Structure formats: structure tokens, C-alpha cells
Amino acid sequence: MTVMMASRVQGGIFTLMVVRIGDPYDPTLNRELEEQVARSPGFFAEAPVVLDLKDCLGCTAVADFTALKQLLSRHRLIPVGVQNASTLQMRAAKAVDLAPFNGAQSHARRAAVEPAPPAVERAPRAPAEPRVAAASRPRLVTQPVRSGTQIYVRGGDLIVVAPVSAGAELIADGHIHVYGTLRGRAIAGAAGDRDARIFAHRFEPELVSVAGRYLVSDAIEPEHLNREAQVALIDDRLTILPGWSRS
Amino acid sequence: MGKVIVVTSGKGGVGKTTTSAAFAAGLALRGHKTVVIDFDVGLRNLDLVMGCERRVVFDFINVINGDANLNQALIRDKRIDNLYIFPTSQTRDKDALKREGVERVMTELKKDFEYIVCDSPAGIEHGALTALYHADAAIIVTNPEVSSVRDSDRIIGLLASKSRRAEKREKPVEEHLLLTRYSPERVQRGEMLSVEDVREILSVPLLGIIPESETVLKASNTGMPVILDAQSPAGRAYDDAVARFAGEQREMRFALPERRGFLRGWFGRAAS
Numbered sequence: 001m002t003v004m005m006a007s008r009v010q011g012g013i014f015t016l017m018v019v020r021i022g023d024p025y026d027p028t029l030n031r032e033l034e035e036q037v038a039r040s041p042g043f044f045a046e047a048p049v050v051l052d053l054k055d056c057l058g059c060t061a062v063a064d065f066t067a068l069k070q071l072l073s074r075h076r077l078i079p080v081g082v083q084n085a086s087t088l089q090m091r092a093a094k095a096v097d098l099a100p101f102n103g104a105q106s107h108a109r110r111a112a113v114e115p116a117p118p119a120v121e122r123a124p125r126a127p128a129e130p131r132v133a134a135a136s137r138p139r140l141v142t143q144p145v146r147s148g149t150q151i152y153v154r155g156g157d158l159i160v161v162a163p164v165s166a167g168a169e170l171i172a173d174g175h176i177h178v179y180g181t182l183r184g185r186a187i188a189g190a191a192g193d194r195d196a197r198i199f200a201h202r203f204e205p206e207l208v209s210v211a212g213r214y215l216v217s218d219a220i221e222p223e224h225l226n227r228e229a230q231v232a233l234i235d236d237r238l239t240i241l242p243g244w245s246r247s
Numbered sequence: 248m249g250k251v252i253v254v255t256s257g258k259g260g261v262g263k264t265t266t267s268a269a270f271a272a273g274l275a276l277r278g279h280k281t282v283v284i285d286f287d288v289g290l291r292n293l294d295l296v297m298g299c300e301r302r303v304v305f306d307f308i309n310v311i312n313g314d315a316n317l318n319q320a321l322i323r324d325k326r327i328d329n330l331y332i333f334p335t336s337q338t339r340d341k342d343a344l345k346r347e348g349v350e351r352v353m354t355e356l357k358k359d360f361e362y363i364v365c366d367s368p369a370g371i372e373h374g375a376l377t378a379l380y381h382a383d384a385a386i387i388v389t390n391p392e393v394s395s396v397r398d399s400d401r402i403i404g405l406l407a408s409k410s411r412r413a414e415k416r417e418k419p420v421e422e423h424l425l426l427t428r429y430s431p432e433r434v435q436r437g438e439m440l441s442v443e444d445v446r447e448i449l450s451v452p453l454l455g456i457i458p459e460s461e462t463v464l465k466a467s468n469t470g471m472p473v474i475l476d477a478q479s480p481a482g483r484a485y486d487d488a489v490a491r492f493a494g495e496q497r498e499m500r501f502a503l504p505e506r507r508g509f510l511r512g513w514f515g516r517a518a519s
Contacts, residue, residue, distance in 0.1 A: 146404025
């Protein structure tokens with residue numbers, strides 16, 4: 001039952017903006033940021049950003065980063081880390097609680113220099129996400145899943161267009177769809193994906209689980225049973241949504 | 248080439264041996280040369296139900312081990328032409344069902360017989376798996392109660408994964424659901440699962456409904472396949488089931504309590 005005891009520390013994939021820094025004291029940086037933020041203020045409000053230091057020769061002192069943080073916070077941006085930093089830069093960055101980021105170097109160039117498109121780049125957090133599997137092909141099952149059978153889809157979704165019997169177990173790192181009656185167990189997000197969901201055409205499960213949170217049938221309100229339902233992790237609570245509602 | 252039918256259930260005591268005897272007798276009565284084999288090594292019962300227990304000399308295990316040949320072990324039924332009984336050993340256990348030996352016997356039987364009915368032991372261990380391995384068709388015997396239905400479900404899963412046909416990726420084993428010990432009155436009182444409940448859970452075509460009947464016990468105690476009792480509801484129900492297996496269309500009887508003629512339309516639906 002390792003699935004049930006998923007660790008408190010789990011991986012996540014986030015989209016972050018990258019701001020390319022040349023000279024931290026260059027007044028044009030302030031102006032460019034102002035223009036960019038003014039274009040879509042809602043989008044940039046309180047947004048976490050990564051500082052790309054590839055073209056930055058300065059920024060080796062803690063004071064440099066303090067100044068940069070003040071500048072960014074005036075534009076309501078929250079710096080969370082740096083990438084392409086030299087050893088000296090990294091040491092100073094750590095002193096002001098900026099984390100090292102790797103990857104996405106090749107895309108980071110245009111940020112903060114070209115006026116359009118907005119300086120938004122994907123900086124996937126490469127480290128600290130061992131439990132999130134890469135996407136793979138979904139698996140389609142067309143025969144009834146009988147008692148005693150276990151199906152596991154590593155890194156993907158599971159789609160069953162047949163009934164799933166009591167005593168059968170469906171496990172997927174992604175979503176689980178059952179276009180029949182779900183009477184067995186369904187364990188979605190088995191590798192920790194908290195956005196995974198379970199969908200059942202007719203919902204009578206023994207147990208449902210998403211990212212380690214689970215409900216046994218005893219704990220499921222009877223109003224959800226014998227009809228279509230989906231299971232999602234909402235505000236850290238395993239929630240059963242009647243039918244195909246979107247929330 | 249003979250067709251191998253396994254009579255199986257997972258759960259014990261649901262009526263596998265009664266069904267094996269009735270089915271084999273029914274097929275033989277229809278003119279098909281049929282043999283019924285007892286796979287329940289160590290718990291030999293088929294010979295009793297078939298009323299030939301005093302004629303057993305050699306058994307299935309003797310033939311598997313090469314101590315006797317098939318003709319020495321097969322017992323010819325005295326009442327029905329074309330019907331042969333292949334008893335098993337009472338002194339050995341399931342491990343005596345060696346794969347190569349069983350395979351050789353089955354191949355030999357398929358040459359001589361049109362139908363080979365295999366009476367499976369209960370459980371999902373070696374004995375039951377050996378019995379279902381060679382199946383071309385399976386009769387899944389189920390009582391209308393939840394534990395029997397779940398065990399049947401498990402066995403259907405094993406037919407789809409552990410049979411020779413599954414291993415060799417041939418056409419899957421033909422599945423037939425036989426609901427036994429059915430009491431429409433108790434279904435109405437909510438004490439038993441209904442035909443529709445069981446069909447819905449197992450999603451396997453329904454071959455027949457055998458009503459709970461005292462004649463079944465009497466028949467097995469006197470060593471007479473119940474299908475030979477043409478007066479009893481259970482005998483008639485088995486006859487219907489064998490006819491459907493042979494491809495005939497028959498109305499599904501015994502699904503509702505007696506004298507409820509105004510619901511006949513429902514019978515027809517249950518048969519579909």
C-alpha cells in the first residue's frame with residue numbers, strides 16, 4: 001500500500017517567468033519592466049520570476065541582489081531563484097534566499113529585452129520532482145476488468161470501456177476513466193500527480209484514491225453512488241463531484 | 248475434433264458436479280458422444296453423482312501416469328448411449344495433475360469424443376487452473392449471492408488470462424453463465440440477487456436458470472443425473488440449458504415465481 005502513504009514532499013511542475021539581467025543598475029531595465037507589466041498588469045501581479053544571469057557580469061555582491069529584489073518588488077514581481085549564475089553570483093543569490101534553477105537556458109534570451117511578446121518563458125523545475133512521471137500513451141481496456149485483476153498504467157491515463165468488478169484494481173499515474181460501472185478500486189495520480197482525476201459512468205467503487213489521498217466506499221456519501229461521478233483533489237481534500245461538473 | 252467444456256465456479260458447493268453430470272447426460276441424450284472428467288482429485292464425487300462408483304477400477308491419475316490406458320479407465324454409462332465417465336483418484340491430490348499428462352489425455356479424448364466436459368474443483372489453484380486450461384467453452388456456475396458472484400468473476404478473469412486459448416492468443420474461451428439454486432420467491436423478498444443483478448455484474452451471456460429444487464439432492468444421492476428427471480423443474484431447466492448450448496432458442500423459465508403468467512414478456516427479455 002505504498003500508494004496510500006505518498007510522501008508529504010511531492011513534485012510539481014510550474015510555469016515561471018524568466019527575467020534576463022544585464023546590468024542590475026541599468027535604468028532601462030526599470031523602464032522595460034514597467035512597460036511589460038503595464039501591458040497586462042493582472043498577469044504579472046505577484047508573479048514568481050527567475051533571474052537569468054547569463055549576460056550579467058556583475059551581481060556578485062549580496063547588495064546587488066537586494067537592489068534587484070527591491071526593483072522587482074516595485075513592479076509586484078517576486079524573485080524566487082536564479083539561473084546561469086557563476087559560483088560567486090550563486091553564493092550571493094543564496095544569501096538573499098534565491099534558489100538555483102537549471103534548464104531553459106536556450107529560451108531565456110529574449111526576456112525583458114524585446115518589447116513583445118511578453119517576457120514569459122517556461123522554466124520547468126528540473127530538480128526535486130522525482131515522483132512525477134513523464135507523460136506516456138494512455139491505455140485503452142475494452143474487456144471487463146474482473147475481480148483479482150490489476151491494471152497499472154505507468155506515466156499515463158487509463159481508459160476502460162467496460163465494467164470494473166469488485167475486487168479489481170485500476171492504477172494510473174494519470175487520470176482514470178471508466179465508461180462502465182466502477183465497482184473495484186481506482187487509484188489515480190499514483191506517482192503523486194495531484195491534478196489526476198477519476199471519472200466513472202456509474203460510481204460504486206470499493207476505494208478511490210488520488211495522489212495518496214483515499215476514500216473507502218463506507219466514507220462515500222450514498223447520494224454519489226450508482227450514478228456518474230468524478231473524483232478530484234480540491235484544496236487538498238479528496239472530493240466527489242456529481243456528474244461532469246467542471247469545478 | 249472434440250470441444251472441451253469446463254464447468255467452473257471458483258466457489259465450492261454451487262452445483263458444479265451436478266451441472267457437469269446433467270450437461271454431459273444432456274449432450275449424450277442429444278446424440279453427441281460425450282465424456283465427463285472429474286478434475287477434483289482427492290475429493291472424487293462425479294462417480295457418485297453419475298451412479299458408477301462401484302465400477303471404478305482405473306482413474307484419471309492412472310492414465311496421466313501411464314499406469315493404465317484410456318479404454319481401461321473410461322466407464323460407459325448404463326442408461327445413456329454415447330456417455331462415458333472418467334473418474335478421478337480419491338487417494339492422490341491436485342499435484343498429480345501433471346501438465347504434459349493432462350495435455351496428452353485431452354488430445355486423445357478430443358479425437359474420440361464430440362464433447363469433453365471437465366468438472367472443475369473449487370478454488371483458483373492448480374486443480375481449477377488445470378481444468379480450465381484446455382477449455383474451448385466454459386459454463387460458469389453461479390448462485391444468486393454476492394460471494395458466489397465475485398468468485399465467478401474471478402474465474403472469468405482467469406479464463407481470459409490463464410487458459411490455453413489466452414496463452415496462444417486464439418479466439419477467447421466461449422463463456423456461459425448458469426445461475427443455479429435460484430429461488431424467485433426469495434429474490435422477491437430481497438434475500439437473493441436477481442437474474443438481472445447477476446447478469447449486470449458479470450456481463451456474460453445467460454445460458455440458463457436452474458431453480459432451487461429438492462429433486463437435485465435426491466438425484467445426486469441416487470446417482471442419477473437430474474436431467475433424466477423430466478418431471479422436475481431442475482431437470483427441465485437443465486434440458487433447456489443444454490438445448491441453448493446447442494444453439495436452440497428456448498424461453499427462459501423459472502426466473503419468476505409460478506403462476507405469474509401476466510409477466511411472460513419479462514421472461515422473453517431475460518432470455519435475450
